[in-house]
Structure formats: structure tokens, C-alpha cells
Amino acid sequence: MRILKRAAIAVANRFPLLSDESKMKIYCACITDPESAASRHLELLSRKPDQRMYADMRKALHKYGMFYDEYAVYGCDVNPPGDYITEAGRMTLLSHFNDKNAFSLFADKYSVYSLFRDYYKRRLVRVSRSSDYEAFASFYNDCAPVFAKPLRGSCGNGAVILESGDNAKALFETLSRGEGYVCEELIRQNGAVRDFNPDSVNTVRFTTVLKDGKVIPFYPFFRMGRKGGITDNAGASGVMVPVDSETGRLGKVGRDENGRYFNRHPDSKIPFDGFLLPEWDNALNLMASLARTVPAARCVSFDIAYSANGWILVEANLRGQFIGQQLCCGKGLYTELVSLL
Template sequence: MSNKIKVLLSRVGDTNFKAAFSNIRADARASHRLTPVVACDTFLSMLKYGCAFSDYHLFHFYEKNASQRAAFLTLTENNRLIQALNNVAYRPVFEAKTRFAREFAPYLHRDCLLLAGSGDNEVLAFLQRHGVVFAKRDFAFGGKGVKRLSVGDFSGEEALVRYLREEKYDLIEELIDQHPALSAFCPTSVNTVRIATILDGDEIAVPYAIFRCGRDGDVDNVSSGGFSANIDPVSGVIISSAMSRGEERCETHPVTGAVFRGFQMPMWDRVLELVREAAKICPEVRYVGWDVAYNHDGPLLVEGNYHPGHMAFQLCDLTGRKHLFEKYLK
């Protein structure tokens, strides 16, 4: 119990109380209970289930009973899972985009250039080959630090090189020529599958998969306004409605009209083969959330996540899926 209290106190210390109590008041209205009652229930749930303020609010704990709450993988349990399965010394393999590009080069299937080790002439040649590129910074998350740049928006390749140096980008990549089936959801973003793998001895489990697409921008992250929907990891079929920031839920994309539920992800057997092969490259990190995109020829890796989140795959249908990880939590 003392460890739970320590975690609770540290979490409270890191909390944005304005946002937290705004959520508590919203939950009180939704559940037709007094705000102090919901506030007490929130703190007790944090202690009992290891949830964060945001877990209680976004997972709708205010309308769930004890067994339903216990079914969710919460923030504390997700952190414990990662500590148990992943060696922190290898975290930079995944979080430094330049290192990831080197280690997983056979699975990227696109032209990439590390800026720190490249002269201006090499960068110029890259820009002449690819007039539009994605520029990325190491250790950036949630779609931040990623920008789509076109030579046409500058006075020439030399001006773009100067911009890349001045803005301290670390990596540029060829634009992914996205598969038309995925472009149908949002043609302006690279729409991806987040698919998790757990290396368990000689076996590689795939506990969940999520489809992510943009709304009308360059990135597909929910935190940047995009949508996510659950995929059946066996068949590759989308099995839920889509959810966006602010708990907006929809069956069809509000801009393009593409239907989420029932969509069959292309070449799913090749996606599973790709992530299972990639999972063997760094066995010291057993639990990885892979971001997979499609070009016209098939799936390719965008990046791997050392610290997969616990929210999206439980949020789309508000269903707890801790059972997928029980054997590793023990």
C-alpha cells in the first residue's frame, strides 16, 4: 500500500489541477453526482487501480463498476509492464529517429538522410531527387518535430538546406507514396497502423492494433487532431468506430466520408510478418508499438515506440483490455 500511496502522491504532484478538476466537474454532471463525491471516487480509483486523472475521465470510470474498472490497463500498470519487459538502456534505439533509421534500415523501404553526418552537397542531391520531404527531429513525440517541406515553398534547394540547418532537424525522408486505400481516409497525411508486439521467448505476440489517420493535416496522431480505430490483430479488419481528441466518435471520416468499421487493411499478413521480423532486431526491448505505413508495394516501418501508450486501444470502444497483458504483469 505504501508504494501505491507514493505513486499517488507523485502523480498528484505532476497534475494540471485546472484540467483535472474541469474533468471531475464534467464527470459529476455526466453521472448526476455531486462534484466532491466524484473527486473522492477519482482519488480512490487512482489508489486502487493505478489510474491517472485522465484515465478516470477518458475511460468513463464514473459510469463503470469495480469489475469493469479493474479490466482496464491503467497508467501505473502500463509503466510497470514496460519496466518489466524493456531494458531502458536501449530506449534511444527507438526514440532517436536517426538511430532508428540506422538500426531498422531494411524495413523502412524509403530514402532517408541523416543530416548531422551529411554535407550540404549530399543534402542538395537528396532534395533534387525528392522535391518534397519529411523533416524530423530526434526525441520528438506525438507528431511534434515532424514537418512536410517542399522545395517549391523556398527560393530553391539551397534555401531549404539552410532552413533545415537553422531549425536543427536531424533527419529527412522521402515522402511515402501512400497506398490509395489508406489515402481514401485522409490524402494529406501518412495514415498508419500502430501495432504492438511482445517478444516472449521464441514467440511474438500481437496484443492489439490501431488504425490512425489525419483529419486534414500532415500527421495522423489523435493528439494532433487525427482519428484512431481498433483493428482485429488477427484479420486486420477495423472493428470499432473512430475516436478523435475531445472524445469525438464517428463511423465515417468527417472530411472524406470514408467508412471506418469493417475496412480491411491491405496485405495484413505482410504487416504481421514485417513487425515480427522487426521485433527480433532489438530483443532487449520486448514490448514495442510499431507505426506501419503502406506505399503502393506494401507495408513499411515509420517508427517504433519504446513506451507504447495504454489509452488508444481501450478508448475507441471504452473496453478494458488488461487481460491481454496479465501474464507479463505477473
């Protein structure tokens, strides 16, 4: 479904002479599937839009750069669209925070590992070039099962667990095709953080902003996977809950990108309200250390997890989205983020 949606967006944007109404029909055709991450308003998307809605969606597209799937996921038939950080405007906004040379430092997951190696607290190897084979074979034979994800991937797409007992050479040849992969030791989570969903690594997304030497956590939220899923990404039906940045306490209500609300995890049934993430002071200290590692990168998205070794870095992204933050707090955050420039 994601591939279909991207293809439709590409087609609609590639042909600028296509009428707005035709563009909207293409988008809506891709977001009416109940499994789609764009079905924010089931009643909105299950009926034919009326002329008022056509006009409102066209206005949001042309005035704010808001795609039709964003209009739906943010519920902009109710919430004014003007203050949302859109996908069309995200990179422009981030380019004002981050030096252009900083983006090359975050070019892929192995580059990020090289920057923040001390905070990973686990082994990670690149599987991309023929010269990577010996390191991969040694790592796989020592550590399997291991977690593998595309070198330049996002949203958990393509992530797999490589079980022990397979032929290292055959695995390497498969993984090194195209842009390649990174492989890392499995993260072993502890206690109640793990219990929300034992099948995935459940993480806190910290988007940090450096301003006048101070590290500002910008609307952190806790992400949990669903039963049987190995990633916690919202695009893979994961659940997001806001986190009080001072105390580490979860909010009362969680969200997913399918427009559903939860007061407890839908599979484990563990309630969110009042749950305190462990050793939160250590999480804040880790966040501050990470944010100061690359001063030229003033706005970075960090995913951290609570493991047997305490809080550790899962990965970092200089092109992080703001969907989770805006869904969790129920409002657009453009004005607030711009005020931190």
C-alpha cells in the same frame, strides 16, 4: 492546449502538499476545453464535479496512479479504472518486458532508423550536427518535398513538410537547433487506405509482444488523420479504429481522444465496418520480422503504412502508449498485458 495541460500536471505534481481537490481543479481546468484530448465525457467535464466524483477521482489517482484526464478520457465514471494501463504505470510495465539496454537502441528516431533501415524503403537523414549538412543538402535537393519531424518528438508534434525551392542551408540551420530533426522522403499511399484521409499517412499501430519465441499482436488499430492534418495521431484529432489481427478487417466504430464515436471517417465519409486492409498477410509478416529484430525488446510499438512499395515501417517506439488500444476495445488491458510477461 497540450502545453497548458502538461504545465498544470507538472505544477500539481511538483507541490505534493497541494490538496487533492486543488490538484483535481487544476487538471479539470485543463481538460474542459473542447479541443483538448482529454474531454472524453463532454457532459462530465462541462459541469462541476460533485463530491462523489471528487472521491472517485481521488481514489483512482491514489490507488491506480490514474490522472484526472485519463479518468475522463476512459469514462471511468462508468468503466472501472482498476485495469487500465495508466501513463504513470506505463514505463514501469514496459521496463519488465524490455531489457534496460534496449531503451538506448530506441533513443531517437535516427537510432530507430539505423536498427530497421531495410524496412523503411525510403531515404532518411539526420539534421542535428554540423557534419549532417552535406547529406541533408543532397537529400533535400534530390527529394523535396520531404517530411521532417523532431529527432526525439512524439504524437506528431513539430512535424512539417518542407517544400521544394527553399534554401537548404537556411533550412538546416533552423532544423538543427535544439535536439534536431530527421527528414525523410514522403510516403506515397495507395488506394482506399489513402482515401480515408489523403492529407496524412494513415497507419496501423502494432504493439508486438515476444513470448516464448512467438510474436503476439496486442490489439492493433488503424489510425487516420483529419482533413488538412499531416499526421494521423489521435492527439491531433485523428481517428482510431480497431483491427482484427487475423483478417485485417476494421471494426464498426472509430474513436478519437475527444470522446467522439464514428462509424465512418468524419471528412471522407468512408465507412469502417467490413473494410479490409490490403495484403494483410504481408502486414503480419512485416510485423513478425520487426518484432524479432531486437530480441531484448519484447514489447515494441510499430507504426506501419501501406505504400506504393507495399507495407513499410513508419517508425518504432519502445515507450509506446496504450491509450489507442484501450479506447478502441473499450476496456483496460493491464491484466491481459501482464499475463504475457
